[in-house]
Amino acid sequence: MMRQYELVERVAAYKPNVDEGLLNRAYVYAMQKHGAQKRASGDPYFSHPLEVAAILTDLHLDEQTIAVALLHDTIEDTDATRKEIDQLFGPRIGQLVEGLTKLKRLELVSKKAEQAENLRKLLLAIADDIRVLLVKLADRLHNMRTLHHMREDKRARIAQETLDIYGPLAGRMGMQGMREELENLAFRHVNLEAYETVTARLNELREKHAGTIAQIEETLTQRLAESGIEAEVSGRQKKPYSVFSKMQRKALSLEQLSDIFGFRVIVASEEDCYRTLGIVHRTWPLVPGRFKDYISIPKQNDYRSIHTTIVGPSRQRVELQIRTREMHEVAEYGIAAHELYKDGVPQDGPADRLRSESSAFAWLRRTIEMLSEGETPEEFLENTKLELFQDQVFCFTPKGRLIALPRGATPIDFAYAVHTDVGDTCVGCKINGRIMPVVTELANGDEVEIIRSKASTPPQAWESVAITGKARAAIRRATKMSIRKQYSGLGQQILERAFARSGKTFSKESLKPYLSKVGHKEVEDALASVGRGELASADVLRAVHPDFQDSRAVKPAVKSEEEGWFGLRTAAGMIFRIPGRSKSPKSPEEKPGALPIRGTGNDLPVRFSPDGAVPGDRIVGIIEPGKGITIYPIQSPALTDFDDEPDRWVDVRWDLDAEMSTRFPARVRVSAINEPGTLAEIADTIAQNDANIHNLSMVTTAPDVTVMMIDLEVWNLPHLMRTLNQLRARTCVTDAVRVNG
Structure with a gap:
């Protein structure tokens, strides 16, 4: 375990004016707080924050970040408090430590939700100060290095989480070296068989192409020297997880990958990068479509480099990355390599400065x-x-x-x-x-x-x-707002009608002072709640006019044969006119302000009753709380179930384009002679009439007669009636009628 003075020396090696007092206090405080705690490996727990700090010294980070690394588990795993850390180390370090603390005792419904909430908190803390991410990644890296000491089920979960979140997150922040180590450590635990297979094949290929790699390295170094370019050329091999994921993503075999072997060419200046590119392409043939200039257009994580793939001496594809030393630092360490961290971080935090300097x-x-x-x-x-x-x-x-x-x-x-x-x-x-x-x-x-x-x-x-x-x-969000707008419009119509029945006038302004009484903060939310059937119009009326007396009792129906309609008059004065069969008055769909119904594709959730409704039917809508509006033909006996719930009735009308090609549901009952070929004849008749059978069931079957319930899809009411007439004309059919029609 690294000693106190060794940690200070590591930081002093790249930062001579190190604040030794801060590091010493953090070291002693963390060691005392963790005390006799042990890790799963049996090592003292304090060895973990110490190793996290050591990882960050390799990235040459400032002493504040190193102190946070030493303290990062104290609030979560000891009796330390944020207030105490603020007093001893300052509020900034206290804030960083708290940002790294997981959400404990959080009542969430699933492990996935808990993982998401922890990620939310981490990202919010990162947005305030990027050093939270650097410590978190170092923390995860050390945990992955010691993961073999954990239980098998826990190993699998932590490794998968690393592949899903922390590896890619390190890559997004440009820390490619850390990403590769995290992913390969996790790969071993998530899929050991694949890891061992890919690793063995890579070892074989490395031995097979060792001569080619050495030849390319020697030739390239010589050509660059002849052109007066000082360069550092180094060969590399793609990591096992990177190879495996690319094979899966592109459905390729390992031999088909073009960048298993590669070279990094580090030169002094950006100009030398392009000069080197020219030398490479004059020496070996270029693989078409495999050239990328990330110097001209950097990646979002600040990565800058030139990538090109050539065909080597033994016809092996080899990738080259050409970059400057500064570009290489950013490619390996990402944000951690930023100049902001070279000389330490100011007390006010680096977030604003880094935002302006880093596209990551x-x-x-x-x-x-x-x-x-x-x-x-x-x-x-x-x-x-x-x-x-x-x-x-x-x-x-x-x-x-x-x-x-x-x-x-x-x-x-x-x-x-x-x-x-x-x-x-x-x-x-x-x-x-x-x-x-x-x-x-x-x-x-x-x-x-x-x-x-x-x-x-x-x-x-x-x-x-x-x-x-x-x-x-x-x-x-836009979909929710669109549906909310539809519901609020419907709710306003319902309230205007309810207020008018009581001799009152409704307006949005009159509702505003009483929103708290109906449990909403905005008028539109209250209107939408009425439209969805979650809030009764009578409750809104009572909230605005406390003297309102509601009576939902339904008086006996009043019937007029002359007018051809019967109605329901409630005590609140609301009348629903339902056309009868003797005459046809002005139908509900002709009413101004009735909600247009297309049947499909509407933002407002609309569905049809089990018996269906087709254009040409007089229709009415019933609000189903939380589900939308159900459309019934006006003659449906099911409507009697809603006689005492007037707030749920909605005027609706058909609104169809002439070019619209949509079928609508209708249920029919067919009685037919029980003999071979009858069903085929019925189906053929329906098909000849351009109708479609959506569902069919045998209701009763007797020795002589079978009764079938058929759910049809038809264009409109005349189409349905023509289909029924054609069915009745068949000799095998004794009767064909529309259910509830």
Whole structure:
């Protein structure tokens, strides 16, 4: 175990003016607090924070970060408190330590939700100070190095979490060396058989191509020296997990991978990078399509380098990475290699300065934006993983703005990456000047122009097409707002009608002072609650007018044969006119203000009763709390079940386009002679009439007669009646009628 003076010496080696007092206090405090605690390996627990601190000294981080590493488990695992740490080490270090503390005693419904909440807290703490992430990654790295001491079930869970979150998170922050070690340590525990197989094959290939690697290294070093370029050339081999994941992702064999072997060429300047590239391409043939210039267009994690793949002397594909020393530092250590950490971090924290100097914060800022959208923990975790795992594709706006997106992104993701309003109003797109579907997968270098309409809202189906968390969250939010708007409009109609029955006038302004009485903070929320059937209009009426007396008793029906309708008059004065069979007065669907019903594709959840309804039927809607509106034909006997619930009745009308090709449900009962071929004849008749059988069941079967209940899909009422007449005309059919018709 590293001693106190050894830790100070490690920091002093790269930071001569080290604050020894801070490190000594943190060392002694953490050792005393952890006391006799033991790890699963049997080692003193204090050895863990000490090793975490040692990992961070390898990254040449400041003494504040090293102190946080020593203290990072004290609040969680000892009797230390945030207040005590603030007093001894200052509020900034106390804040960092608390940011690393897991959520304890959190009552969550699942392990997945707990994992997501811990990730939320970690990312919020990172947004305030990136050093939280550096300590957390070092903490996870040491835990992975000692994971073999844990129980098998716990090993599998921690290793999978490392592959899902912490490895990709290190990569997103540019810390490639730490990412590779985390993923390979986890790979061993998640899939030992695959790990051993890939490792063995890599060892075989290394031995097989050892001569080729040495030859390329020698030739390249000589050619660069002849051109006056000082360079450090080193061979490398891809790590087992990286090889395995690429084989799975691209469905390739190990021999088909082009970058198992590679070289890093480190030169003095950016100009030398491009000169080296020319020498490489003049010496060995280039593999077409395998050249990437990340110096001109850096990755979002600040990675800069030139990648090219050549065909080596033995026809083996070999990748070369050409970069400067500074680029190499960033490639290996990411944010930890930033100049901000070379001479220590100011007391006010590095977050603001780092944001302006490092594009690695771009992804983090987008992720933090999702935290404010009120997503469930599971949705947040899913979207975060989606963004962590994706490679990048670079596209441009018509004005030349560069937009970096995950590979596989569509114009929908592009639109939301530009701005949420652009995504919400997107109706189409042009890719490289051509109108293309919004589900087209984007490629590097595409110029994307978004076609917008202020009257548009994103279809809910886009959520399954979008691959970025930002786009999915925005589409989900826009869909909720659209449905809320529909419900609030319906709720306003219901309240206006209820207030009018009582001789009152409803307005949104009159409701505002009484929102607390109905359990809502905004008028639109209250209206939507009424529209969904969750809040009774009578309760709103009583809240605004306390003297209102409600009586839901339904008086006997009043029937008028002359007018051809019968009605229900409630004590509150509300009348529902239901057309009778003797005459046809003005039908409900002709009423101004009736809710238009298309039957399918409406934002407001609409469904049909089991017996169905077709265009041409007079219809009425019944609000189903939490489910939407159920449409019944006006003659349906099922409507009597809602006689004493007037608030649930809604005027509805058909609203169909002439070109609309949508079938609607209708249930019919067919009585037929029980003999071979009868069912086929009935089905043939229905097919000849362009109707569709959705479901069929035998209700009763006797020796002579069979009664069938058939759920049909038809265009409209005349189509249904024509189909029934054709069925009755068949000699094998004794009767065919519409159920409840």
